[in-house]
Amino acid sequence: MPPISEETPMLEAPVLDPPVLDDSSGLYPAYDFRRPVQLDRESTRQLEAAFESFARLWSAQLTAKIRVRAHLALEGVELVSYEEYAGSLPGTTAMVTGSFADREEPCVVQFGLDSALLWVVQMMGGKSISLPEARTFTPIELSLVKHLMDGTFEHLSASLGPMLPGEPVFGAVHYNPQYLQVISGAAAVIVARYTMNLGDVQSTATVMLPASTVVDRLAETGRGAVPGHAAGRTLDQVRAAPMDVTLRLAPLPIGAGEILDLAPGDLLRLPHPETKPFELVVGTTPIARATTGARGSRLACTITDIHEETP
Structure with a gap:
């Protein structure tokens, strides 16, 4: 190759624009690297079934206690950070914490203050066709809400069962989600969101569980849910797998040259007695x-x- 002189022209490679992927159909949603951890389909299915069971029990409890037909519908279950969860709530709301024995992270049942005040009015014998103005609870109202939430936590424990580290116990009521730092803001939490209907009045509610207290037990529950005959089915599949069986004679070593010289009619003396x-x-x-x-x-x-x- 001749040396390159100053007069030798240099060829520059053309700069190509990066390819643009046309995803008008939305088949490839953007990946959020801030939340790389997601619940698998089976775990989500188990949690949805458990939270729907809780919705039925909580609806029955509210209907019996406040003498207004209550209905809760599960909107969805998601895994987010606690900071995202707190940021999605109203500036003033009722956040009831439930503590677990030997665990620092509590669970949270959240609902509107106006909804809770409607419960109190109904439990005290009053009647209301609209939500009262939201405000913090008086000591008597707080006592009634606590009595109601004791039963709610029992229903939560009965619905989620082995997914929880124990039965949650009423802790306290907080009113500002921005100031309630029950766990680290970056910690992962499982959130179930509900639409709550109290007669003709509609509101929302959520249940928050620390992911650290649920995920491991959820995996164990999933493994325990595998049918006992799964091993037998696996064995049946192995037994039914097709395999080639060969009847083999003793091998005959032979040189490559002899193989190349083979022709139709040649005889090979096999060493197999x-x-x-x-x-x-x-x-x-x-x-x-x-x-x-x-x-x-x-x-x-x-x-x-x-x-x-x-x-």
């Missing part, structure tokens, strides 16, 4: 010895002995 059984082989593994025979008009082999497994 007539009285020696053949090897029955699966793949490259000998499994038994067999002798040739016949079954009707078809060739067959008779198993003479099975190779014992060796460690």
